[in-house]
Amino acid sequence: MLEEMIVRLELAPGTEVSEVMLVTRLGIGRTPIREALQRLARENLVHILPRRGIVISEIDVATQLRLLEVRREVERLIARSAARRASADERQRFAALTRAFEEAARTNDDVTFMRVDREFNDMCLVAARNEFATGAMVNMQSLARRFWYHHYKQAADLPESARLHANVARAIAQGDEDGAAHALDALLDNIESFTRAAPERSVTAMPDHEKCALR
Numbered sequence: 001m002l003e004e005m006i007v008r009l010e011l012a013p014g015t016e017v018s019e020v021m022l023v024t025r026l027g028i029g030r031t032p033i034r035e036a037l038q039r040l041a042r043e044n045l046v047h048i049l050p051r052r053g054i055v056i057s058e059i060d061v062a063t064q065l066r067l068l069e070v071r072r073e074v075e076r077l078i079a080r081s082a083a084r085r086a087s088a089d090e091r092q093r094f095a096a097l098t099r100a101f102e103e104a105a106r107t108n109d110d111v112t113f114m115r116v117d118r119e120f121n122d123m124c125l126v127a128a129r130n131e132f133a134t135g136a137m138v139n140m141q142s143l144a145r146r147f148w149y150h151h152y153k154q155a156a157d158l159p160e161s162a163r164l165h166a167n168v169a170r171a172i173a174q175g176d177e178d179g180a181a182h183a184l185d186a187l188l189d190n191i192e193s194f195t196r197a198a199p200e201r202s203v204t205a206m207p208d209h210e211k212c213a214l215r
Contacts, residue, residue: 001026002036006045006056007114007146015056017046043142064147064195067140072188074136075124079180082127083172090127094173097123098166105162110152113162114145120169127172148191151198164190 002022005011022033037054040046047055086094097120104113121141125134152158164187171179 001028002033002040003043003045003142004114006040007142007149008111009146009150011056013056013058016052017054017056019054040142043139045142045146059147059150061195061198064144065192067143068188068192068195070136071140071144072185074133074140075188076181076184078124078128078130078133078137079168079172079184080177081130081133082124083175083177083180085129086127086172086175090123091173091175093123094120094127094169098169098173101162101166101169105159105166108158110149110158113158114149117145117165120165124172144191147195147198151194161187161190161194 002011011017019030019033019037022028022037023030026033037046037048041048045057047057049055082090082094097116100116101113101120103109104116118141121137125137128134148161152161164183167183168180168187171183
C-alpha cells in the first residue's frame with residue numbers, strides 16, 4: 001500500500017512523513033509500517049533521517065538513465081531465464097498477464113497497467129530462479145514505476161508500453177528465450193526514449209525562471 005501511494009505520487013517527492021501519520025492514514029500497526037519503510041528505504045523510495053523522520057525521495061532523470069543501464073543487462077538475463085525455467089503453471093500465468101497487458105492497452109488504464117506490471121515483474125523474478133538477479137532488480141522496480149507514472153502523461157504512450165510488455169510476457173509463456181530477450185530490448189528502448197523525452201517535456205511546461213535554473 002505504501003509503495004503504491006509513493007509510486008502514484010499520493011505521497012509526493014520531498015514530502016516528510018512519520019510513522020504516526022502513516023499508522024493513522026492506513027489503519028495499520030507501527031511494526032508493519034516500520035518494516036515496510038525499511039524495505040522502501042532499501043529500494044530508495046524513502047530516506048530515513050535521524051531526528052527528521054522519513055522523507056519521500058526525489059525523482060531524478062539522471063538517476064533513471066543510470067538505472068536503465070543496469071536494468072537492460074539484468075532484465076535480459078531474467079527474461080531469458082524465465083522463458084527457460086518457468087513451470088507449466090507459471091507459463092499459464094504469463095499467458096494471462098499477456099491478456100491483461102493487452103486489455104490495459106485497449107482501455108488505456110494506467111492504474112491497471114501499473115498493477116499488472118508489478119505482478120509481471122514479480123513473476124519474472126520467481127520464474128527466473130536466480131536469487132542474485134532478484135536482489136539486483138528488487139531495488140530498481142519501484143523507482144522505475146514511479147518515474148513512469150510521474151511522466152507518462154507528458155511523454156509516454158501507455159498503450160504502446162502495455163503492448164511491448166505483452167510481447168515479453170507472451171515469449172516467456174511460450175518458452176522462447178531469444179524472443180523474450182528481443183522483446184525485452186524493444187521494451188527498454190521504448191522506456192529509454194520515454195525517459196530522455198520526459199525532462200524535455202517537463203521543461204517546456206516550466207515557468208521561465210525555472211528553465212533558467214536548469215541551464
